[in-house]
Amino acid sequence: MVNVIGLGYIGLPTALMMASHGVEVIGTDYNADLVATLNAGRTTFKEEGLEELFAKAVEAGIRFTTEYQVCDTYIVSVPTPYDKVDKKIDPGYVVAACKTVLQVAPENAVLVVESTISPGTIDRFVRSLLVEAGREDVALVHAPERIIPGNMVSELLRNNRTIGADDPKVGERVAKLYASFCQGEIAITDIRTAEMTKVVENTFRAVNIAFANELAKVCRVGDMDVHEVIRIANKHPRVNILQPGPGVGGHCIPVDPWFLVGDYPETASFVRLALQTNASMPEYVLHRAHEAMAEYGITDPAKVGIYGLTYKEDVDDVRESPTLQMLEAQAEHLGGAAMKVYDPWVEVDVVPNQVHSMDEFLDGLEMVIVMVGHSQVKGKPEVFGDCILIDPRNVMGDDANVWKL
Template identity: 60%
Template sequence: MVNVIGLGYIGLPTALMLASHGIRVVGTDYNEKVIEALRSGHLTFKEKGIDRLFEKARECGIMFDISYQNTDTYIISVPTPYDKFSKKIDAKFVVSAVTETLKVAKENAIIVIESTISPGTIEKSIRPLLRQAGREDVQLVHAPERIIPGNMVEELYHNNRTIGADSMETGEQIKRLYASFCLGEIVVTDIQSAEMTKVVENTYRAVNIAFANELAKICRHDNLDVYEIIRICNMHPRVNILQPGPGVGGHCISVDPWFLVGDYPSLAKVIDESMKTNDAMPAFVLHRIYDIMKEKGMNDLSRVGLYGLTYKENVDDMRESPTLQLLESQEKHLGYPLKVYDPFIIENVVDHQYHDLDSFLNDTDIIVIMVGHDEILHNIRKLVGKVVLDTRNICCLEGVYHL
């Protein structure tokens, strides 16, 4: 039996995938409401294809419990935030999960950590827990996730995976577990290499996004079309510039690179500046709003509407959302309310939040597209007559403003 610890955006799909492929699974989470919902047949977040996977996993006998199980295999998938001051990883949730697991684990059990961690975390923060508990029989493995909200199910099936283990025998055992559903290549390596590769993957993308964002600022300075420039540059066979945007959200690209900055402050200079560039984009968007209002002779911020609260299109994930960062910055300096709407966010999470697109549009004169949900793509014509700042380059209307 596999006990999956942490039933959030990564742990739950992993548990469902294993269960639906014949593995006996118990999913554990400290949040009783999450467990109650799942037991009652209700998912705790929206995701393409997860409904069908959930039903199949339930048919195959998946169980949910707040208690850690007495078994021989654990997959830990809990959050790994970072300290905003030191930039170092805060591994308290992983430490807590491993500590509780050791209390009930069978002899020679394997604990697989899926949570993204900085290189050396298992050696410095996790392995000592085994010695303290007198459980050095337990094997540690790092199998970092490689999925993204919006396409989790398909990526679980097809993405390549990395297994980091102390021994090839243990690594191959866990490789067989993931191969029960994963069609991609599964590489077995040592633990610290696995830790480093996951962080480097997200850092690579963060640096590339930062270049695009900085290019947008340079082009704005000289009134050039950054999207046209990127389009032409990408015609070169060895150039692939990403698209600029209003900021970077989610729990990967906006967080993981800071681990390297925190652990290697004198070495990770390019990474540090890249992260600062990305973090500054919500404020850059706010200044674009002010400039456009000045150009249009408008002064009522309450008539400005932000479309999108999530960090990416067609998901309900708001972690590190650029819109939330923009609102925090704006309220701190001016305090005027901006209207907000997102079709994927049902509950009220911010002030002046709308739950109907037409009402939102009727009460606004300036629309800032922060997220390119399919809904707005299908309703572009409703923006005719509005002043539109399109931070995602999805709007084809004439006269639209961009970054």
């Protein structure tokens, strides 16, 4: 039996996937409201295919509780934020969850940390818990997750995975568990390598995006179309530049690379610069909007609206989103003008001046900053009427009233 600890964006679909593929699963989360929602038969976030997967898992007998269970395998999928000051990983949630697991785990249980952790986290923060608790019989494994919100269910099935274990035999056992649903290749390695590969994967993407963002700024100064430049450069068989944009959000790419910078501040200077470049983009978009306002003689910021609050298209996740970063920058440096904000995917109130319908949003607007290319608007500039569009994601076409990065 598997006890999945932490039923958020990663833990819930993983638990459901295992349960619907013949594994006996109990999901545990210390958030009683979340557990009550799941037990009432409702999912806790929107995601393509999640409802169907949920129904299958419930039919297969998955249970949800706030209690840790006695079972042979634990999968810990709790948050791993970074410390905002020194940028190092904050292992607090992982440590707390592992400590509780050790209080209930039977002899020779397997403790899989699925949360993203920086290289050496298990050695520095988890191994000592086993020693302190006199539980060195428990086998440690790290099995990082790679799925992308918006395509989680499909990627859970198809992505390749990495399993890091002290004992290769335990690694094989855990690989077999994941192979109950995973059709991808499962690489088995040691724990520190598994920790490093996950952080490296997200750092690679952060650096590539930073390169594209810097190109966007260079092309603006040099009066070139960055999208055309990247499109043609990517025709080269060994070039694959990602797209520039209004910044990087979500729980992974703007967070995990800081683990490297935090742990290796003297060495990871190039990564630091890339992260700073990405972090500069929301404010850069704001400056572009101000340029456009000046060009069109718009002086009242209330005539400018922000479309999109989530960190990417067609999800409801607002964590670290470029829009939130932009509003913060606006409040800090640019007087905190009151722009209306609308996102059809975000039903709850997240920021002031947020409205909940397109009609209410467009009322009185002359300019819209399209921060997210949700499918409701992607390729459809007409939904914004006559508004001038600031289009940092290049999803609004090439009309004269569309301003790119």
